[in-house]
Amino acid sequence: MAKPVENSTASAQAKTVIEGRDVGKTFGGGAVIALEGANFTVAEGSFVSLVGPSGCGKSTLLRLIAGLIDRTSGSLTVHGRDITGPHTDVGMMFQRATLLEWRTAIENVLLPIEIQRSVTSADKARAAELLAMVGLKDFAFSFPSQLSGGMQQRVALARLLQTGADILLMDEPFGALDEFTRERLNLELMRIVSEVGATTLFVTHNILEAIFLADEVMVMTPRPGRLARMVHVPFARPRTPELTLTPEFNALVAEVRDILGTH
Numbered sequence: 001m002a003k004p005v006e007n008s009t010a011s012a013q014a015k016t017v018i019e020g021r022d023v024g025k026t027f028g029g030g031a032v033i034a035l036e037g038a039n040f041t042v043a044e045g046s047f048v049s050l051v052g053p054s055g056c057g058k059s060t061l062l063r064l065i066a067g068l069i070d071r072t073s074g075s076l077t078v079h080g081r082d083i084t085g086p087h088t089d090v091g092m093m094f095q096r097a098t099l100l101e102w103r104t105a106i107e108n109v110l111l112p113i114e115i116q117r118s119v120t121s122a123d124k125a126r127a128a129e130l131l132a133m134v135g136l137k138d139f140a141f142s143f144p145s146q147l148s149g150g151m152q153q154r155v156a157l158a159r160l161l162q163t164g165a166d167i168l169l170m171d172e173p174f175g176a177l178d179e180f181t182r183e184r185l186n187l188e189l190m191r192i193v194s195e196v197g198a199t200t201l202f203v204t205h206n207i208l209e210a211i212f213l214a215d216e217v218m219v220m221t222p223r224p225g226r227l228a229r230m231v232h233v234p235f236a237r238p239r240t241p242e243l244t245l246t247p248e249f250n251a252l253v254a255e256v257r258d259i260l261g262t263h
């Protein structure tokens with residue numbers, strides 16, 4: 001069942017990793033309200049999908065959590081610490097893979113480490129392991145131009161995991177890919193994030209996808225941006241695509257559509 005604005009994700013005993021209280025963000029000296037009065041908690045290891053129409057503040061919320069922009073009101077903590085700027089508890093992934101064309105897949109995966117310190121043989125072994133995990137075992141030495149869009153996003157995912165961040169912020173990461181590739185990557189993403197035990201915030205336009213992947217769906221409504229509801233997704237894991245054909249699944253889809261007013 002949908003619950004009102006004040007919510008917590010997953011079970012009561014799970015540790016809270018992200019907490020927002022009345023989080024607001026305006027741009028242009030208050031002219032644009034991007035987010036207003038957002039109250040939410042995210043439990044450790046949970047998968048939270050964010051859905052809502054364009055401009056409702058999804059990317060703004062992720063950027064606030066990453067500390068890339070400053071909030072204009074409210075409080076926001078990660079692991080109980082106030083967010084005052086960019087920090088290493090989170091890693092982000094976007095619709096475009098933003099790989100360096102002149103570096104091989106494995107060199108791209110190692111880039112975040114290389115920026116911070118010298119790369120060790122253990123880092124290289126981990127990068128190879130992560131490339132295998134995302135299904136690119138045989139493409140470690142390929143250049144981005146030799147990889148499909150889906151494969152490039154796999155590299156970006158491996159690069160994100162290489163940072164060791166335990167909170168993954170994914171802003172429509174597969175949104176530019178064709179439907180088949182996206183579905184396959186979604187299934188693999190579920191396996192991978194459970195394997196590494198990461199907490200994941202995943203923005204998508206697709207309501208079915210949002211529910212299928214998540215433990216909780218943050219349904220956001222526009223103007224001003226605000227978290228309308230946190231909808232709990234009760235289905236057991238591992239999940240298979242057949243789940244989307246069940247009446248229980250479709251009841252939840254209807255509930256989310258109802259909140260969004262998109263029937």
Ligand SMILES: Nc1ncnc2c1ncn2[C@@H]1O[C@H](COP(=O)(O)OP(=O)(O)O)[C@@H](O)[C@H]1O
Binds near residue numbers: 033057
């Ligand atoms: N840097 C910015 N300057 C001015 N307005 C912005 C900026 N970033 C976002 N906005 C505005 O804030 C609102 C929320 O944007 P965004 O978080 O990108 O929405 P979403 O990701 O849900 O599509 C939109 O009205 C958008 O135009």
Ligand SMILES: [Mg+2]
Binds near residue numbers: 058059060171
């Ligand atoms: Mg966005």
